[in-house]
Amino acid sequence: MNHTIHHGDCLDVMPTLAPGSVDLIVCDPPYGTMKGANLDTWSAATTQWDNAIDPVALFAACERVLRVNGALVLFAQEPYTSRMITQAYGNLPFSYRLVWEKEHFGNPLSAKKAPVSYFEDVLVFFKKYETNLRCPLREYSRRVKAFTRATAAQVERKLGHRGADHFLGCDAVQFSLPTRSTYEQLTIAYNLTAMPGFMTYDEMKHGEMTLPARVFNLPPGKRHKPNILKYARDREKYHPTQKPVALLEDLIQTWSNPGDMVLDFTMGSGSTGVACINTGRRFIGIEKEQRYFDIAANRLNNAAGQEVAA
Numbered sequence: 001m002n003h004t005i006h007h008g009d010c011l012d013v014m015p016t017l018a019p020g021s022v023d024l025i026v027c028d029p030p031y032g033t034m035k036g037a038n039l040d041t042w043s044a045a046t047t048q049w050d051n052a053i054d055p056v057a058l059f060a061a062c063e064r065v066l067r068v069n070g071a072l073v074l075f076a077q078e079p080y081t082s083r084m085i086t087q088a089y090g091n092l093p094f095s096y097r098l099v100w101e102k103e104h105f106g107n108p109l110s111a112k113k114a115p116v117s118y119f120e121d122v123l124v125f126f127k128k129y130e131t132n133l134r135c136p137l138r139e140y141s142r143r144v145k146a147f148t149r150a151t152a153a154q155v156e157r158k159l160g161h162r163g164a165d166h167f168l169g170c171d172a173v174q175f176s177l178p179t180r181s182t183y184e185q186l187t188i189a190y191n192l193t194a195m196p197g198f199m200t201y202d203e204m205k206h207g208e209m210t211l212p213a214r215v216f217n218l219p220p221g222k223r224h225k226p227n228i229l230k231y232a233r234d235r236e237k238y239h240p241t242q243k244p245v246a247l248l249e250d251l252i253q254t255w256s257n258p259g260d261m262v263l264d265f266t267m268g269s270g271s272t273g274v275a276c277i278n279t280g281r282r283f284i285g286i287e288k289e290q291r292y293f294d295i296a297a298n299r300l301n302n303a304a305g306q307e308v309a310a
Helices: 010-016 055-065 080-086 136-148 152-159 180-189 201-209 245-255 271-279 290-304
Strands: 003-007 022-027 066-076 094-101 119-126 228-230 261-264 282-287
Touching (some): 003 271, 003 290, 010 055, 010 282, 055 066, 066 080, 080 094, 180 201, 245 271, 261 271, 271 282, 282 290
Parallel strands (some): 003 282, 022 066, 022 261, 094 228, 261 282
Antiparallel strands (some): 066 119, 094 119
8 A cells, every 4th residue: 555754844845746646635723722812821932733734825725636526624713714714726616614523622721712623624515626727528529619700699599598608607616517318419410420539428428427436325224424533542641732532533534436546735643644544545644743744754664664755
């Protein structure tokens, strides 16, 4: 099984990964809540790991490496939750939220200033469409549009409706296949069967179905998945914001399949990587803090029973 870890800043490393090469991103990015608490006992040096990543840069980097219909699953807390939801990338929109219910509260140093929190948000986003606009169906749409030599208004007048608009809008966000009836009308009106490489409607549908599917796996023997996830923290403590391996296994098994590639771009002590190894997924991890990178490398080597590529 292929597992790779990188020491560096995620915004520097992610551009080196192949576009569309990741099936699922599971990550606990820094929220900036420790620094924002203005606590005297926390210094700039001890909260290096808590520098919040700009959502715009984060979403752009994630959108590039994530495959079509792949999921981005992020842990968050307010006010970072609202920032992530409202600033979500257009092609990577927010879908829904789950809650991790903890048996402990975080940041005890702020207990005298505000109610303590026994939960964290789990935000789920899905990549919608091919942003480089080079997917096969868009290419075919371009050829159809060129063959007709007609504007959208001319096609509308000829067909008597606007049913072909989204199909012939090959570079638009709302690109989609027309109905079978509309495509047959378009074929007759512009003699598309004479076009080199003409595709029947069923051939187009097959091309659409070859795109990777959106994954959502229910727990074994269950007919639904609750949006409240109850998991106790791990006994071994490696990182201030460490997430339980069992919780990460749950998320990974829900939104990916065995053999899929999972990315954690701020892997901390490597818990996501351990969860990937335990569930038969491939893993890419990125961590900029040398101390935690070394801890993660050691944990992953032990979990995999061999040295993980770095």
